[in-house]
Amino acid sequence: MRAFELPSRRRVLRTLSLAGAGAALSGCGVEPVTVRSGPSALDDLASSSATSLAAGIARKDFSSVELVEAHLRRIEEVNPILNAVVQTTARDALEHARRADAAVASGEALGPLHGVPMTIKDSFDTKGVLSTAGTKGRQGFVPEADATVVSRLKSAGAILLGKTNTPELTFAGQTDNLVYGRTNNPYDPRRSPGGSSGGAAAIVAAFGSPFDIGSDTGGSIRAPAHFAGVTGLKPTSGRVPRTGHIVGFDDVLESLTTVGPIARTVEDLELLLNIISGVDGKDPAIAPVGPVNSAAVDVEGLRVAYYTDNTHVPADADTQASVYAAAKALGDRGCLVREDRPAPIPRTDAVMFSLFADGGAGIERRLARAGTDEPHPWLAPFLDPTAAVSAAEAYERIEAWASYRREMLAFMGGYDAIVCPVTAHPAPQHLAPSESIDYASWYTEAFNLTGWPATVVRCGTSVDGLPIGIQIAAAPWREDVSLALARTLEEDLGGYQPPFALIRRERTTLE
Numbered sequence: 001m002r003a004f005e006l007p008s009r010r011r012v013l014r015t016l017s018l019a020g021a022g023a024a025l026s027g028c029g030v031e032p033v034t035v036r037s038g039p040s041a042l043d044d045l046a047s048s049s050a051t052s053l054a055a056g057i058a059r060k061d062f063s064s065v066e067l068v069e070a071h072l073r074r075i076e077e078v079n080p081i082l083n084a085v086v087q088t089t090a091r092d093a094l095e096h097a098r099r100a101d102a103a104v105a106s107g108e109a110l111g112p113l114h115g116v117p118m119t120i121k122d123s124f125d126t127k128g129v130l131s132t133a134g135t136k137g138r139q140g141f142v143p144e145a146d147a148t149v150v151s152r153l154k155s156a157g158a159i160l161l162g163k164t165n166t167p168e169l170t171f172a173g174q175t176d177n178l179v180y181g182r183t184n185n186p187y188d189p190r191r192s193p194g195g196s197s198g199g200a201a202a203i204v205a206a207f208g209s210p211f212d213i214g215s216d217t218g219g220s221i222r223a224p225a226h227f228a229g230v231t232g233l234k235p236t237s238g239r240v241p242r243t244g245h246i247v248g249f250d251d252v253l254e255s256l257t258t259v260g261p262i263a264r265t266v267e268d269l270e271l272l273l274n275i276i277s278g279v280d281g282k283d284p285a286i287a288p289v290g291p292v293n294s295a296a297v298d299v300e301g302l303r304v305a306y307y308t309d310n311t312h313v314p315a316d317a318d319t320q321a322s323v324y325a326a327a328k329a330l331g332d333r334g335c336l337v338r339e340d341r342p343a344p345i346p347r348t349d350a351v352m353f354s355l356f357a358d359g360g361a362g363i364e365r366r367l368a369r370a371g372t373d374e375p376h377p378w379l380a381p382f383l384d385p386t387a388a389v390s391a392a393e394a395y396e397r398i399e400a401w402a403s404y405r406r407e408m409l410a411f412m413g414g415y416d417a418i419v420c421p422v423t424a425h426p427a428p429q430h431l432a433p434s435e436s437i438d439y440a441s442w443y444t445e446a447f448n449l450t451g452w453p454a455t456v457v458r459c460g461t462s463v464d465g466l467p468i469g470i471q472i473a474a475a476p477w478r479e480d481v482s483l484a485l486a487r488t489l490e491e492d493l494g495g496y497q498p499p500f501a502l503i504r505r506e507r508t509t510l511e
Contacts, residue, residue, distance in 0.1 A: 137373070
C-alpha cells in the first residue's frame with residue numbers, strides 16, 4: 001500500500017486552529033461514534049487507493065471494520081477544518097463493515113469494492129440518509145431509494161460513510177449553501193475547493209474517503225479536482241445514469257450534466273467508472289457501451305494538442321508551466337504533441353450561457369419541487385426572468401451550439417486528445433455570496449458543450465504550494481485514451497500529493 005508522511009494530528013490541529021471546531025461536527029450532522037483505539041487515521045488504511053484497499057481486504061491484510069474506523073477517525077480530525085462532510089452514517093457503516101468481514105471469512109464471492117468505504121455528494125439520493133442537495137426545502141428529505149450510481153457502488157461492496165457538501169442544486173463554482181455553509185480547501189482553508197463537487201474533492205484530498213462521486217455541468221468535477229489536487233473524470237455524455245441526481249435527464253440541456261468519480265489515483269477512476277456506467281432503464285440518454293480498458297491504449301504515437309489561453313483569461317504562469325510540463329512529458333513518451341487550439345474555444349463562454357435562455361424557469365421549478373423559497377444568492381444570475389427569450393431565439397442558440405460541436409469534432413479529427421488548463425489559476429480565495437464567480441477563467445465548459453470525456457490529474461504546484469491539475473479531453477467514448485494519458489502524466493509528474501504538509505505553518509483563523 002502507498003503511505004504518505006504527514007504531520008501528526010496534534011500538529012495539524014495546532015497549525016489550523018479553528019474556533020468552535022468541535023461544534024462543527026454536530027452542526028453538520030456528522031454522527032458521533034466510538035471507534036476502537038488503533039493506529040492514527042493518517043496510516044496506510046486512510047491514505048491508500050480504493051483499488052489497493054479492496055485487494056487488501058480480499059487478502060485479509062486488514063478488516064473492513066478497521067478500514068471504516070480509520071476513515072471515520074480521519075473525518076473527525078479534518079472535518080471541523082474543512083466542513084466537507086455534512087452527514088455521516090457511522091453506525092450503519094460499521095454494521096455493514098462487520099457483515100463484509102463475515103463474508104470474507106466465509107469465503108463468499110467479493111465485489112470489486114468489497115468492504116471499501118466511500119462518501120457521496122449530497123446532490124445524489126441515498127436511501128434512508130438525508131439528501132438536501134444544499135437547498136433549504138430539502139432539509140428533511142430522506143429518499144426511499146438510492147441513486148443508480150449509489151446502488152451500483154453498494155452492489156460492488158462499497159460502504160457509505162456519509163454525504164459531502166455541494167452548492168445549492170449544484171449551481172455554483174464554489175461550495176457554500178444556506179443549509180450547511182462553506183467548505184474549505186485542505187491546502188489552505190482560506191481558499192475554496194471549488195464547486196459543485198467541492199466537498200467531495202476536499203474530503204478525498206484529506207484522506208477522509210478513498211473516493212466520491214460528483215456531477216459536472218460546467219466543470220463541477222474537474223475544477224474541484226484541480227483545486228484540491230485529486231483526480232477526477234467527467235465521462236462522455238450518455239455513459240453514466242443520472243437517475244436520483246438533483247439535476248437529471250428531464251431538461252433540454254440534460255446532455256451538459258454528467259456523473260463521474262473523484263479519487264486520488266487514475267487507476268481508481270477507471271475502476272469506479274466501469275462500476276457506475278451503463279443503462280439503468282430509467283435515464284433514457286444512456287448508451288449500452290462496454291467497459292473502459294486504458295491498459296490497451298499505447299500512448300506512443302497519440303496525437304495531442306495543447307493550449308494555455310482561452311482568449312478570455314489566459315492561464316497564469318504556474319498553470320502554463322504545468323501544461324508545458326505535461327506536453328513535454330507526453331512528447332518524451334512518444335506522443336506527437338503540438339500547440340494548437342480549437343477555433344470555437346473563444347466562443348465557449350458565450351455559447352454556454354446563451355443556452356440558459358428561460359430566465360431561470362427551470363431552476364425555479366426545481367426550487368419549487370424542493371419546497372425552497374429562499375435560494376442562495378449565487379443562484380441569482382440564473383434567476384432573471386428578463387433574460388428569457390422567445391422560442392425562435394432559443395432555437396437559434398441551440399443551432400449555434402450544434403455549430404460549435406461540429407467545429408470541435410472537426411478539430412478532433414486531427415488529434416486523439418487535447419491537454420489544457422482546468423482553470424486559469426489554482427484554488428481561489430473564498431468569495432462572499434454577493435460576489436460573482438469568474439466562469440470565464442474556467443476551461444472546462446467546452447467539453448460539457450461537446451459531451452466529451454475529460455480527466456483531471458495533478459501536474460504541478462503553484463508558488464503558493466497549491467496543486468495545479470490539467471485536463472486531458474478525448475473524443476466521444478474514448479475515456480480509455482484520456483485515462484491512459486492521465487496515468488502517464490501521473491507517473492511522470494507525480495500526481496496526487498498530500499495537502500496538510502503544504503499548508504502554511506502560521507496559525508490560521510477562519511471567519
